[in-house]
Structure formats: C-alpha cells, structure tokens
Amino acid sequence: MGKAMSTDSNHSPAAKVMDEAIDLAIEGRSPFPEKAAFIDADAPRAGHEIRDAADEGRSVVLVSADGSSRILRPELTAH
Numbered sequence: 001m002g003k004a005m006s007t008d009s010n011h012s013p014a015a016k017v018m019d020e021a022i023d024l025a026i027e028g029r030s031p032f033p034e035k036a037a038f039i040d041a042d043a044p045r046a047g048h049e050i051r052d053a054a055d056e057g058r059s060v061v062l063v064s065a066d067g068s069s070r071i072l073r074p075e076l077t078a079h
Contacts, residue, residue, distance in 0.1 A: 014038040014063040021061070032071065033059040041065070 011019070018038040024030035037053035038061045039046050046062075050072065053060045060072040 012040050012043075012063075013065055013067050014040040014043075014061070017061060017063045017067065017069055032061055033073070035059075036061050036071070038063060 015038070021030050021032045021036075021038070025032075025034075036059040037049060039049045039053070041062050041064045043049070050060050050062070054072075054074045057074050059074065061069050062072055063069045
C-alpha cells in the first residue's frame with residue numbers, strides 16, 4: 001500500500017484557510033464573503049494585493065502565519 005501524501009504542509013496559511021472556506025461553502029456554512037481574496041498577511045506584496053481587491057470591490061480575508069484571519073470589507077461609496 002502506498003504512502004498518503006499530505007500537501008497541506010506546502011500550502012500557505014491563506015491557501016489553507018481558502019481550502020477550508022471552499023469545503024464550508026460546499027456545506028452551505030462558510031463564514032467568509034463570496035469572491036473574497038485570501039491573502040497572507042506576511043506576504044511581501046500583501047499591501048498591493050489588498051489594494052487590488054479593494055479596487056475590485058472584493059472583501060479580503062487576511063490570514064496570519066498562525067492561521068488566524070480577519071475579514072476586511074470594502075467601503076461602499078456613492079459617486
């Protein structure tokens with residue numbers, strides 16, 4: 001019998017939380033907004049990724065190295 005391979009150790013914290021969010025969404029109980037950007041808080045380009053998501057009107061799930069997360073929602077402004 002072959003060894004079971006775990007790919008979780010290769011995923012970033014944001015990728016792990018996103019995978020969990022997908023599983024929860026399939027079950028109809030995800031706590032995260034649809035079409036959110038999952039971003040590693042410690043990533044060198046995190047600020048740029050947050051700005052890009054906000055410019056697109058998307059929420060951000062900012063994930064720390066320990067797997068904890070915060071949801072940042074874009075402001076809705078009238079023009």
